[in-house]
Amino acid sequence: MRRTASVLPLILLGLGVFTLVLGQLLDRYVEPRVKRTPVDVATDSVLTGTGSYFDTGALQTVHGKRITITRRIVGDVAAAERTGNAVWNVSTQIDTPTTLPLRDPRRSFQWTTERWVTDRRSNLPVHCCGEQPSFRGDAYLKFPFDVQKRTYQWWDGVLGGAVPLKFSGTEKVLGHEGYRFTGAVAPRRTGVTREVPGSLVGRPKQRQVAAEQWYANAGIELVVEQRTGRIMNARLAPRITLRAPGASSDAVTLLASDRVEFTEATRRTQVAQTARDSRRLEVLGETAPTLATVAGGVLMAAGVAFLVGGRRRRAVQEDSQSVDRTHTGD
Known part of the structure; x- marks a missing residue:
């Protein structure tokens, strides 16, 4: 005893x-190793809204049509294990009511593919591993962990540059609170040119013209979960136009919408994943x-x-x- x-x-x-x-x-040791960008991702996010687009069949811009933007992200696990970075292959397609039922990105209104490489801890870009394009900034497909109430440089793939997004308060998405970041893009040349008939951009005497592509976004709004940096909701107001070389005004509207936003299904998926990862980090x-x-x-x-x-x-x-x-x- x-x-x-x-x-x-x-x-x-x-x-x-x-x-x-x-x-x-x-x-000090376990949590920081868990707080890393995942590499084995396979997710879809969909934004929808009403807007205008250039109908190539009718050779004119049609209005009041449904626009669907689908982004698919697939992680390259082998490259991530080899380099220690997050390597994501990203496919973005824009569909109209005509192309959406085809379910083929090659037949969509517009389709782009990208390869993003970021540091798994800081979320900063890493220029290696076949990265395409070479991007800048500290936020894109997600924000860094432990998001602060400050301005972030968000990479806009259409613009081909970083856009400052300022902290604009908080907002709840399906009951889950996040930080709201807002910004805008004034009309700007993207550096892309398109060969079009001269008559389309006000140059009827020229058979073909290398028209300038211009881009603007009147309202970028992202709601981000503070702990994980995940984007729970996104609202955009893109406008893509063509101008004759050196012209000061738009000649053709390729795509425009006052608002495209995550669908309800995408918001639910994003919030569910956010809640799971946030609880894990909190514990x-x-x-x-x-x-x-x-x-x-x-x-x-x-x-x-x-x-x-x-x-x-x-x-x-x-x-x-x-x-x-x-x-x-x-």
């Missing part, structure tokens, strides 16, 4: 030290280390209390035995 009592404080102290160390390991980075620290402190305090109490009891017993021997001697 005495041996059990003397061993118990040591067990409690040992458990306390172990739990405290475990809390520090979770906070590993906050809840578990805090509980481990508290529990470790309690166990160590209990062990010390048992040790002190045991010493006091032994001291009292020894004094009592000493007194008994004295009385016996008398």
